[in-house]
Amino acid sequence: MPDTDTPLLECRGLTKSFATPQGALTVLDGIDLVLERGESLALMGESGSGKSTLMHLVAGLDSFDRGSLRLGGEELGELSDRPLARLRRERIGLIFQQFHLVPSLDVRANLTLQARLAGRFDPDWCAHLLDRLELAGLERRYPEQLSGGQQQRLAIGRALAVRPELVLADEPTGNLDERAAGAVLELLLNLIDEHGCALMMITHSPAVAAPLKRRYRLTHGRLVDTTTDGA
Numbered sequence: 001m002p003d004t005d006t007p008l009l010e011c012r013g014l015t016k017s018f019a020t021p022q023g024a025l026t027v028l029d030g031i032d033l034v035l036e037r038g039e040s041l042a043l044m045g046e047s048g049s050g051k052s053t054l055m056h057l058v059a060g061l062d063s064f065d066r067g068s069l070r071l072g073g074e075e076l077g078e079l080s081d082r083p084l085a086r087l088r089r090e091r092i093g094l095i096f097q098q099f100h101l102v103p104s105l106d107v108r109a110n111l112t113l114q115a116r117l118a119g120r121f122d123p124d125w126c127a128h129l130l131d132r133l134e135l136a137g138l139e140r141r142y143p144e145q146l147s148g149g150q151q152q153r154l155a156i157g158r159a160l161a162v163r164p165e166l167v168l169a170d171e172p173t174g175n176l177d178e179r180a181a182g183a184v185l186e187l188l189l190n191l192i193d194e195h196g197c198a199l200m201m202i203t204h205s206p207a208v209a210a211p212l213k214r215r216y217r218l219t220h221g222r223l224v225d226t227t228t229d230g231a
């Protein structure tokens with residue numbers, strides 16, 4: 001059972017460098033961040049500022065050099081590969097700009113795949129998601145037979161099907177035209193709210209970041225809280 005007294009996500013002094021031919025490149029230089037359950041946070045910053053790097057660390061997809069990264073009180077830096085993979089499968093939903101759907105699986109199979117792998121498949125919840133994402137009736141179609149907006153709605157459904165505690169979204173509307181992007185963003189935020197999970201979303205767009213509860217900018221390896229800027 002989740003320990004509701006500890007923050008969902010807690011980063012302290014998180015530091016990450018990459019080896020490059022020119023020497024070590026420090027991308028994250030002592031990141032402190034707390035995200036409570038159900039909170040939404042936009043992560044902004046120049047291209048190359050380290051947004052994807054931070055998201056990969058939070059998702060347990062890459063290791064860090066120093067500091068602490070706790071998800072629901074569990075220190076990710078102390079987990080070996082298998083428990084880390086399990087934590088990622090069961091507690092985190094990932095949404096990418098490029099959808100990353102499985103082309104050989106139909107809509108229903110794509111939506112339920114991660115939930116089944118995690119042993120968290122709930123047919124009623126998945127049917128509800130298909131309905132809310134306006135994909136009901138399209139269950140037997142394959143990704144290539146869907147519009148960009150439908151594909152991204154399916155990717156959102158796949159992330160939420162597992163009933164995650166945290167959704168990590170990297171430019172989830174970046175591949176869509178303005179109208180489709182607005183509709184997809186609204187659905188994502190409504191579903192996140194309905195399910196009560198937390199959201200960390202990378203975006204370059206102030207308009208996309210605006211409805212989220214908190215807004216941060218990554219610059220020179222540090223996080224700057226910009227939530228009240230222009231408010």
Ligand SMILES: Nc1ncnc2c1ncn2[C@@H]1O[C@H](COP(=O)(O)OP(=O)(O)OP(=O)(O)O)[C@@H](O)[C@H]1O
Pocket residue numbers: 018019020025027045046047048049050051052053054
């Ligand atoms: N595996 C790697 N090896 C070396 N350098 C890397 C590696 N991954 C990322 N970098 C560098 O780290 C920096 C941060 O990259 P990152 O992808 O996190 O930026 P970003 O803010 O997400 O950028 P964008 O908005 O363009 O997606 C960049 O300078 C990038 O070139």
